[in-house]
Amino acid sequence: LLMLTVFPRSNIGLELSAVLLIVTCQAWNMAFSFYQSLKTLPKELEETSSLYGFTWLQKLRWVELPFATPGLVWNSMVSVANSWFFLMSAEAFRAGDKNFQLPGLGSYMNAAVEQGNTRAQIYAILTMLVLVILLDQLVWRPVVAWSQRFQVDEGAEVDPGDNWLLRLFRRSRLLKWLELRRSQRLLRRAPRPALIRKAREEIQRPGRLGSWVAASAMLGVLLLLALGSVSVVRLLAEVSGAKWLVLLKAGGASLSRVLLSTFLATLWTLPVGLWIGMSPKWSRRLQSVVQVAASFPSSLIFATLILVFQSMGIGLGVSCVLLMVLSTQWYLLFNIIAGAQAIPADLREAASAYRMSLWKRCWNLYFPAVFPFLVTGWVTATGGAWNASIITEIVTAKQHTLRTFGLGAEVVLATEQGSMPHLAASALLMAALVVLFNRLVWVPLYRLAETRYALNR
Template structure:
């Protein structure tokens, strides 16, 4: 914040009689930031009319124009949807992860529900929500926009929620005790302790989730449900139209525009966020080199952000006063054991009744339509997808953990590698599926094998990004201690590096597994022109059922995928989470 300049003014006899408080004049950086803000507001106003355009489901176009002159407008519409979904994901993360971490009884329900939500594919949400949103806004394209944003939200929110939940559960006890000694309210604790302590993993996982959402942009903008296709103006629908026409030139143009978009978002938004989040790093020694951002430097030098935020300060102080009657911040474990045990029995019983009732109704619906034997077929094809997911996780771990540690522990490497990794991770790999399909056809490669590669393009980055975040979050004083004691080789990896990044790897592994299951929806059924390849798997099963509007099979596929994902999480990832909390939390 810029200091106010005090200028003495001479009075009688040459002695200063008063001081004039004068602010520095308008500078070029203020003009630049203000102009960028005005341009942003102007773009939003230009896009607003298209969001509420007239819309009739029976007359809606099934594709968009592939004229390259429309690409700037399509790019802006896609970016607006992505950032709207990001804002919704952050709000959901703050509420859901905080409830799961601070409410012991709710945690036992919220975490399994989060596992199930992560396992439900984007097409599964779309098949249910599209009709609901269209009916919510009849005659307006806003309903379809909300359905698209909600689909993108489902591709972002779960990873961010898991990351923030772990940061809350692994907070150092001394910080918790300090918040209680200072008698912070729950609102103050959240903004002064919970959010700052989780900011670094939240930013990195938000960046990864944003990149993963690009992968499902085509599915969320060119929606095929109930034997009908709804197309919204955007880069995803443009690529889908070019792919359906077999226009490799149009796909190439879409790829080039997407690369520019990803680089632009990284430079203007994510790179400043990564640099800004470094202020929340907890360590005793200063890092030798921290991430820098030209955009963040400009914002810090400008007084425009301060002028915008000044009117919000009274509201924040008022909220702090209003939340004090709701109680002070206390550790989530500080509850009477007897009361908690009695309440747990009642709470678990109520939840069990609701779950059993829902399961009974669902089974009755499946039995009256396709029969319960359909579950056997779905589990059989799901085993093939499960094998692909396990293979992907093993290969991604062996390949990306050493690379992620090398990038995260070398600030100079991070400065150059992070934008490259961000571009690779953010680029929607399904835009490349037509080229992969052409190669598979030319070389005679079965999609049963090739789909592993296609799934990896959309899921492996979760492991890499979390490992980079974990390695970069290692305090500098610990690194200096290891170097000072000349600890190297296998001992350094086994006693220092792997334990330090283990919690982050678990977060990356569980989200990579969920992302791989989700990616199977678009990786096990690919098409280019007249070529249509289908693999044996649960993803292809759900994709085909969604395109034809077969709700019983959609329900069966989603339930089976949820069983696979939740079962893997319960048997493997949750145990690793507890191990990370008990032994490897710093």
């Protein structure tokens, strides 16, 4: 709505709001992955960077980013899948008596679902499958193969990382010629020790201009937050106590569904992720299947699945949990695969040498080894489940609206009715529940994973 007021005569505001929604869906998952990599950075790498006197920028470029690359690649696939998931909500939504739509596959599918046009839904699903397969072949498979070079454990049995597109690039004469010209230009450059020393000093000790810019930016952000807080407080003052009680009950219902869906997803992703991650043969065979399945937005078939569940006598309160599992399982699976691939080969060989049973290996080695990655998967999966609650707790199909009691449904109803106080209260309560659960559960688990279960410490 803010973007629409800034650009009232064009679709630029709608396009920017859709892009912002998709960016926010993608960014936090990769941020958690990078944070987890920094917390589990091996001590020998930190000592090496200190020994060579790396600046913070050099350490980021040559140590931290390469170490975090495998996890970032896997989580990037989940982030893109999550953006496809929210395509329908980003391209078509209602606010009050106004219906906003952007040209795109998401709005096309949304219109097909509302009209009950099965043929149009099939066309949209087939088009999405083609896009997902092309993205897998042209982007994800080459990137995953390239990321294998950043595996820290040299003795681990990993996939050699071959791909038809990478082979094509490596055989390209044009790319070889461009690389040769670049190397020749770098060799012809005369060294400038004085400029190098000056640049290092500026990197190590930021000048006054950088400090002033950073302080001014921070002050501007704080002012914007203060102004926004005043507006939010005015809106919240209009919400009655009875309404707050209803929202609290709705928040408890949604939280229980979020935790239940995460638990159900963990039951199958943990063994399957360990199996795929520790077997290069099966990893190579199933990698494309998993990537395509994860990239396909399950939100496109939510309405159809809900109607099927309704015909089977399963209410929306139960079916929305199953649909949340569809949206959260990939966060867990990809993190567990990345954790399984990071298990040191010498520990696996020691478990084999001591002839440990499968259960002892899982309990004493595999589960503790992937625990830091599993915590990251839990954090991102619960975030995805909260987002999915907005889509799954209230669904419109064939001119009929199905609804179950929950905070996600309250957010959608407030948006459709144009009730800004109700919307602000619902969104604030959802954010408060996420932050409270983060402080009480995820922070202690992250601390436990960092101090006790990090194999590189």
